[in-house]
Amino acid sequence: MIWIIAHFLAVCVGISLGLIGGGGSILAVPILVYVLGVPLKSAIAMSLVTVGAVSLIGIIPHWLQNHVNFQTAALFSPSAMLGAYIGARLASLPIVTPTLQHILFVIVMFVASYFMIQNSHHKSAANVKLDVRQPSAELELSPNTYKNIHRWVTIPAEGLGVGIITGMVGIGGGFMIIPTLVLLGNTPIKEAIGTSLVIMTFKSVTGFAGYFGHVPIDVNLMLSFTLAAGLGMLLGAYLTRFVEAQQLETGFGYFVIAIAIFMLLKW
Numbered sequence: 001m002i003w004i005i006a007h008f009l010a011v012c013v014g015i016s017l018g019l020i021g022g023g024g025s026i027l028a029v030p031i032l033v034y035v036l037g038v039p040l041k042s043a044i045a046m047s048l049v050t051v052g053a054v055s056l057i058g059i060i061p062h063w064l065q066n067h068v069n070f071q072t073a074a075l076f077s078p079s080a081m082l083g084a085y086i087g088a089r090l091a092s093l094p095i096v097t098p099t100l101q102h103i104l105f106v107i108v109m110f111v112a113s114y115f116m117i118q119n120s121h122h123k124s125a126a127n128v129k130l131d132v133r134q135p136s137a138e139l140e141l142s143p144n145t146y147k148n149i150h151r152w153v154t155i156p157a158e159g160l161g162v163g164i165i166t167g168m169v170g171i172g173g174g175f176m177i178i179p180t181l182v183l184l185g186n187t188p189i190k191e192a193i194g195t196s197l198v199i200m201t202f203k204s205v206t207g208f209a210g211y212f213g214h215v216p217i218d219v220n221l222m223l224s225f226t227l228a229a230g231l232g233m234l235l236g237a238y239l240t241r242f243v244e245a246q247q248l249e250t251g252f253g254y255f256v257i258a259i260a261i262f263m264l265l266k267w
Contacts, residue, residue, distance in 0.1 A: 009035065013054070014231060015239070028229070045217060048207045050222070052208070067193065076159045076181070
């Protein structure tokens with residue numbers, strides 16, 4: 001019965017990624033830890049596989065709608081991948097105890113909830129701008145102006161920071177990447193969501209590589225959980241036709257706060 005409940009919740013993880021482009025690990029890690037009894041370090045490592053695989057699936061519908069900017073992803077991804085590996089290796093050290101990692105996870109959850117609530121407002125404003133933007137703006141990569149040089153430096157630096165957080169606690173997906181792409185990369189919001197999935201896929205790979213061989217992994221559970229989340233992603237991508245994601249993101253942000261409080265009380 002617990003297995004069924006956990007995998008139903010895994011579908012919800014995928015729906016979250018499909019609808020709002022984030023929130024995968026924020027849900028996956030507590031489910032693995034508190035519902036299935038997986039140790040925290042193992043849960044974080046397994047969640048990276050789940051989020052990475054589900055993000056890969058989610059790229060397809062966004063790519064078909066021309067909502068993926070691979071040029072921007074190529075600028076953000078390398079530093080994010082490096083950061084994820086560094087964060088995972090740091091988290092694998094004995095000095096980083098489960099208690100410390102748990103505290104960091106909860107702190108990042110509170111930060112994530114803030115970003116999610118703020119992102120919902122940014123998305124509303126961005127959608128209005130999209131109506132008058134002809135054509136959709138893309139990240140200008142010409143290094144001839146100070147503004148573009150600033151982007152060349154800032155976006156990879158942000159990628160490194162996001163990657164380290166992802167490797168350390170498993171969180172650091174769309175809620176941090178999307179506003180960076182919109183505000184620094186001048187990327188339309190729908191394109192930012194699709195592009196963030198590419199970035200999450202790559203950094204999840206290196207994050208898991210940093211954990212592999214250093215923490216126990218239940219491969220069968222990881223694969224079944226990922227499959228359920230993948231189905232949820234397809235459902236979430238379909239529901240975007242009927243649901244305003246920014247409205248859901250505000251509510252989800254407050255829901256994350258509730259989960260963080262629960263984790264504090266449960267520990």
